[in-house]
Amino acid sequence: MEDWIYFVVRYIPFWAVPLFLISAQFGHIYWLKEVRWITIFFVSICVVCFISLIYYMLAGSPHDAAGLIRDTIFR
Numbered sequence: 001m002e003d004w005i006y007f008v009v010r011y012i013p014f015w016a017v018p019l020f021l022i023s024a025q026f027g028h029i030y031w032l033k034e035v036r037w038i039t040i041f042f043v044s045i046c047v048v049c050f051i052s053l054i055y056y057m058l059a060g061s062p063h064d065a066a067g068l069i070r071d072t073i074f075r
Contacts, residue, residue: 002074009069010062012052020049 008015027042059065 002070005069005073006066009056009066012056012065016049016052016056020046020053023049 023042023045027039027046030036030038030042056062056065059068
């Protein structure tokens with residue numbers, strides 16, 4: 001379980017950036033179609049991706065990002 005989480009945290013930019021852009025595009029499309037509950041779903045994915053990217057940038061490196069998770073969650 002821990003290895004999977006470390007893997008996801010170390011490679012945040014490789015999944016968060018494309019997912020952010022795709023979700024933002026679909027959120028905009030569904031906003032124009034006035035289907036609000038799908039729009040909220042895609043915007044929430046964008047928020048999670050943005051927060052993940054901010055965490056990654058503040059941590060400084062893939063090793064440090066995984067280390068912070070290890071030290072705070074898996075003590």
